Amino acid sequence: MDKYRLLLGVLFVTLSWSCMQTYAQNVTSNPTSPLPNGTMTGANGTMTGANSTLPGGNGTAPGGNATTPGTNGTGQGENNLTTPAVTTPTPAPLAPNTSVETLPTTVSRTECGTTQLCAAEPSSCDPSTGSSCFFLGAQKKDGNNFEFALSGESDGYIAASVLSPFNNKEVTYICANDNNVVKFFGAILESGQLTMTNLSANSVKGKVNGKKIQCTFLATVPDTRIPAAKRARRATDVTLSVSTGAYNASSGTLGTPTTAVRAAVADLANSNATVVNEIANSTNTSTTPAPGANVTTPGANATTPGANNLTTPAVTTPTPAPLAPNTSVDTLATTVNRTECGLTQLCAAEPSSCDPATGSSCFFLGAQKKDGNNFEFALSGESDGYIAASVLSPFNNKEVTYICANNDNVVKFFGAILENGKLNITNVSANSVKGKVNGKKIQCRFLATVPDTRFPAARRARRATGVTLSVSNGTYNATSDSLGTPTTAIRAVVADLASPNATVVNEITNSTNTTTAPTTAPTTTVGSLQTDISSSGCGTDKLCASEPSSCNPAAGGTCSFLSAKLKSGQIYSFELSGLSDGYIASAVSSDSTAGNGDSTYVCANNNGVVKFITATYNSNSLTETALNVTSGSTYGKINGKQIQCTFEATLPDTTTRAATYSMIIINGTYDPTTNAFGTPLVLLRTNLVNLSDPSANTTNLVSGVAPHYHPLMQALLVTIAILVLPIFGH
Known part of the structure; x- marks a missing residue:
């Protein structure tokens, strides 16, 4: 028995040594040795107080800054001290504070081009006047802290957003009309949704005058409170936005923002930059005007002499x-x-894949903003009579309807109001109609004002937001000019008709039209993943599947891991981690069968860096295919054989419209030279689960997947088994 005790003792010592070695590898020693005041090393040291001790053999003699050898003597150096170089510390990020004081002044554009960068719509906007416009000014204060001045008109809120190129989040500062006083919020704007959070912003001042909301505040840009793949040290290459939206003072809820100004800014601290509003293609030149002609000097209403001695009035672009x-x-x-x-x-279509340029039988409606509230519509569908597009405003119960009828093989256009299933012909704000008929296919284009101001409403909508689009068809009698009852093929609520990349859900068939621009190439730019993917948040914040089930990829080891998190609509963020000399990939299957035309997202080892490729998984092969992956969302890294990557993707529809898929992980070989994939090996395939439910139960249906253990642990387990068996034998 003693010999077994000895062997067990050796075993436990070995285990302890292994644990201590692991701990030592993960602990970084940062011993800090505070220096007592007055400690000097070498010829020039810093002395505090009248009499300071100088260690070592070099003391400073009183008087003339000469270094004399000595043995730890005390120098009297009132004036014989060497002053160290003073480094001004970078001001710390601002502490969050959402309290609001009354703004005693009016936001103005006085400092535009001198100390303040300005963006406005229209570009001539002066927020100090009574005109209806949007304005944002940014003035650098110290470090990365800026003072912002925001002005706009809204019944709810106005907001300023700053998008950093190092993540895909817009840090948003919101000034809301809370019963005629300003209430301030911090939020992250992502995929059109505002998520409240604390921001590095304070010193807020605001006021409300009718619909005009104005506020000023200090904010740190970039905000170090928001995680990023790569921390920006300065506020460069940012995108500024100004938006408005509804606000419910009772519930404190914020509506979807509508953007009025959006502009890329090379350097936020450069006050005389030229800012181009991408929404309206208007230019805000905040350069200070040159002296000479057309300059009005303050004072007794005198104009300084110049070339023409004229004062150029502000130009307001009419709606x-x-x-x-x-x-x-x-x-x-x-x-x-x-x-x-x-x-x-x-775009809205039925089926969602409808391409009206082909000969297929389908219904299609496209809406493109032109200017103001005017849109160009493109309508296509099949009918023996007519096809129609309708726009329902939330401010009345009438659907303004645009009808293209087959009138003896040429298009005839009608305007109408659709109410209680009946079409009542009337004049609508539409013109520039073009159309053609080919067999049963009717196609037409036209311009229309949305909302149409020709029709009374309980409350006039200023923009085409919160509308419902419909496409229908019906019979038409060319002799009597009568229109039959419409049959609806598409009906979808649209948050903002001017937003081309919205996701449109057809309520008639529950099919989704994702109008985000499709990926034009299977390969995607991959950023550097700065942190390890981990199992933190599994079951609460994200749905996870792994092999083995206890896998935490942040802890190393040989395991496979995949997580999914709903962002909005059918857009999900994914995290993928696994071991491979070639590639790892995640796939989603709507029928729980691996390799049946599954959308697949591949992270390959391309000579030590991650290459991201989208593909279709069929049988035992991968074929590169363009899939909807959110631009700028892909990050990856490689550590030995471990490949990790994150990305966002829009998933295809399932037959039930629930987000029900089987989660799949595969790996295989990859040839960077030929871009060829080896035969996929399925490591994990789950049951059908709702990807939007973090608490859903996942089970690996792949049989014969061996659990992974650390080699040292395997050796120790074998040793324990050998020792324990003889002991029980006694």
């Missing part, structure tokens, strides 16, 4: 008037298509 009704129809020279879907055009 385009509603369109005049005109039902005449020209021949449509081209074919309606979906080329601009997700780029400049919002």
Whole structure:
């Protein structure tokens, strides 16, 4: 028995040594040796107080800054001290404080181009006047701290957003009208949704005057409170936005923002930059005007001498008037298509894959903003009579309807109000109609004002937000000019008709039209993943599947891990980790069968860096295929054989419209030279689960997957088994 005790003792010592070695590898020693005041090493040291002790053999003699050898003597150096170089510390990020004081002044553009970078819509906007416009000014204070001045009109809130190129989040500062006083919020704007959070912002001042909301505040840019793949040291290459939205003072809820200004800014601290509003293509030149002609000096209303001695008045761009009704129809020279879907055009279709440029039988509606509240619509569908597009405003119960009828093989255009299933012909704000008929296919294009100001409403909508789009068809009698009852093929609520990359869900068939611009190439730019993927948040914040089930990829080891988290609509964020000399990949299957045309996202080892490729998984092969992956969302890293990557993707529909998929992990060989994939090996395939439910139970249905153990642990387990068996034998 004693010999077994000895062997067990050796075993426990070995285990203890292994644990201590692991601990030592993960602990970084940072011994800090505080230096007592007055300690000097070498010829020039810093002395505190009248009499300081100088260790070592070099003391400073009183008087003339000469270094004399000595043995730890005390120097009297009132004036014989060497002053160290003073380094001004970078000001710390601002502490969050959402309290709001009354703004005693009016936001203005006085400092634009001198100390303040300005963005406005229209570009001539002066927020100190009574004009209706949007304005944002940014003035650098110290370090990365800026003072912002925000002004705009809204019944709810106005907001300023700053998007850093190092993540895909917009840090958003919100000033809301809370019963005629300003309430301040911090939030992250992501995929059109505002998520409240604390931001490095304070010193807020605000006021409300009718619909005009104005506020000033200090904020740290970039905000170090928000995690990023790569921390930006300065506020460069940012995107500024100004938006508005609804606010419910009772519940404290914020509506979806509508963007009025959006502009890329090379350097936020550069006050005289030229800012171009991408929404309206207007330019805000905040350069200070040159002296000379057309400069008005303050004082007794005198104009300084210049070339022409004229004062140039501010130019206000008027909002385009509603369109005049005109039902005449020209021949449509081209074919309606979906080329601009997700780029400049919002699209709704049934089926969702409908391309009206082909010969297929389907229904399609595209909407592209032109100017003001005027839109160009493209309509296509099949009918023996007519096809129609309807727009329902939330401020009344009427659907303004645009009808393209087959009138003896040419298009005839009608305007109507659809109410209680009946079409009542009337003039609508639409013109520039073009159309053609080919067999049963009717196609037309036209301009229309949305919302149409020709129709009374309980409350006038200023923009085309919160509308419902419909596409329908019906019979038409060319002799009597009568229209039959419409049959609806598409009906979808749209948050903002001017947003081309919105996700549109057809309520009739529960099919989704994702109009985000499709990926044009299977490969995607991959950023550097700065942190390890981990199992933290599994079951609460994200749905996880792994082999073995206890896998935490942040702890190393040989395991496979996949997580999914719903972002919005059908957009999900994924985390993938596993071991391979070639590639690892995640796939989603709507029928729980691996390799049945599954959308697959591949992270390959391309000579030590991650290459991200989208593909279709069929049988035992991968074929590169363009899939909807959110631009700028892909990050990856390689550590030995471990490959990790994160990305966001829009998933295809399932037959039930629930987000039900089987989660799959595969790996295989990869040839960087030929871009060839080896035969996939399935490591994990789960039961069908709802990806939007973090608490869903996942089970690996792949049989014969051996659990992974650390080699040292395997050896120790074998040793324990050998020792324990003889002991029990006694």
